[in-house]
Structures are given as structure tokens and as C-alpha cells.
Amino acid sequence: MGMQHWIVGLVLATSLAAPTVQAQRSESPPASPRIYVFDNGAITGLDPALFNFRRDELQEVDFVNASYLIVHPRGTLMFDAGAVPDSHFKGDGSAVVEGVVTATQPLLPQLAAAGYAPGDITYFALSHYHSDHTGNANAFAGATWIVQRAEREYMFADSPQGIIQPTTYDALRNATTKLLDDEDFDVFGDGTVVVMATPGHTPGHQVVAVKLANRGTVVLGGDLYHYPEERTTGRVPTFEFDVDKSRESRARIERFLAANDATLWIEHDIATHAALPKPPSYVD
Numbered sequence: 001m002g003m004q005h006w007i008v009g010l011v012l013a014t015s016l017a018a019p020t021v022q023a024q025r026s027e028s029p030p031a032s033p034r035i036y037v038f039d040n041g042a043i044t045g046l047d048p049a050l051f052n053f054r055r056d057e058l059q060e061v062d063f064v065n066a067s068y069l070i071v072h073p074r075g076t077l078m079f080d081a082g083a084v085p086d087s088h089f090k091g092d093g094s095a096v097v098e099g100v101v102t103a104t105q106p107l108l109p110q111l112a113a114a115g116y117a118p119g120d121i122t123y124f125a126l127s128h129y130h131s132d133h134t135g136n137a138n139a140f141a142g143a144t145w146i147v148q149r150a151e152r153e154y155m156f157a158d159s160p161q162g163i164i165q166p167t168t169y170d171a172l173r174n175a176t177t178k179l180l181d182d183e184d185f186d187v188f189g190d191g192t193v194v195v196m197a198t199p200g201h202t203p204g205h206q207v208v209a210v211k212l213a214n215r216g217t218v219v220l221g222g223d224l225y226h227y228p229e230e231r232t233t234g235r236v237p238t239f240e241f242d243v244d245k246s247r248e249s250r251a252r253i254e255r256f257l258a259a260n261d262a263t264l265w266i267e268h269d270i271a272t273h274a275a276l277p278k279p280p281s282y283v284d
């Protein structure tokens, strides 16, 4: 109880801030999948040593923070939810600074610019529970939550430790849930949108492979890697849940990418994100 009211309040508040966005889905479903890419701010001031790099070994130390909406002919999948809850924005266009995160745009107006409201979302998935990905997770508790059992258990443990903000996702506890046991899930049943289990960074980290008609297959990589240099050097961050599993998951996804001539989008990579269109434009 209270959630509906909170969402309505949030939509009203954000539409005051951005009067031109549409809150209703305006288009009929597309004939093939498309991906909308959202901007959830910047993460700055990171210490490269946390990721086992020296400054001079990285092209770019800062992160972008991103999330995605996948629209399929039979429904929608929201993947990740930013760092800063929309309710933390003042509505006057000013940036919100919380720790290492600086965000300038709330998420739901961007979703609206794509033509969707939270109530239109069929499925919701997180790459993992870290707080830079869960900011607006509560807004999607009306969707079916796709989560690995090990991740969910960690998120709802008595006193979860680490980079975690349970208040941003606690409404998921009662969401309709598709619980996965370290396994993949073909979301719409036609092989075009597949959540893939990639444990290691966290107990139940996942990525999403999307088969696009024009662009080919894209893998939304979450935090399987943070920097492109992790891919070329094989280094892993210092704070992995299980380094061996991270390496196994990376090897599995690299095989998938090669076998499917697919492209990996590293979620925090500034160059990758900058090259992608933003709503109302999309990739298909």
C-alpha cells in the first residue's frame, strides 16, 4: 500500500519538471525488438586501483551510468534503474550529487520520452544489486521481476553488506517474480531477448542478449566489465564476489559474442554510451 500513490506523486512531480513528456504509451508494438538507452548520470572520482589498474593504463577513468528499455512485439523489459531515485531530484533541472554519482536527468521522464510509463513495463531485471543500478527499482515492482535466486537471497538477507541500498528496491520483495537458478531465460519465448546468468561480480549478475533486426545481436553487459581495458587485459576488479566465476562468465560471454557476431555494450563505458541514440530515438 502507498506504492501506487507514490508512483502517481512521482509522475506528477516529474511532469511538472518536464511538461512536454508524454506519460502514456503512444505507439503500437514494433515488428522487431528495439532498445532505448537512458542517461542516469556520471560516476566520477573513482580510484583505478579498485579495478586493478593504474591511471595511465586507462583511456577513461570515469563512468557513465545507464539503463535500458527493450521493447519487443510481445512486451517490454526494463534493464537496470540508475543510481538516484527520481524523488531525489528537485524538479528545477539542477543536478543531484550523491557520493561519486552526479545525475542530471530523472529516469521516468526519459522512459516517457520513449513513450512508456512504469505500468507499461512487462518485465524488470537488474544486472545486479549494486546501488548504482537499483535507484528506481521500486518504480518497476508492478512488472515481473527476473532475478537469479542467489542474487535475490543476497538482496533480502537480514543485513546485506557492500554497495547496496535496500530502500531503493524493497518493493520488489512482493513483485511477481521469475526466479532463476543460475540459468538463462528466453524472456519472450522467441530467442530474441535472453537474460543470461553471469555470476561473479555478484552472486547472480546477469546480462541481456538482444537480437536486433538491423544492428545484429547486442549484449547489454551490466558490470561483467567496467572498463574496455578489462576485456583486453583479463583483469578483474578487487571487489568481485567470486573471481573464478567472473572469469568463467566472461569467457562464456566472449564465446557467445564470437559465435553470434555480437556487440558488447559495457554499461559504464562513456564512449559506448555516447555513440548510442537517446529517446525518442532507439536502436533496432
Ligand SMILES: [Zn+2]
Pocket (backbone or CB within 6 Å): 130, 132, 133, 223, 268
Ligand atoms: Zn555499476
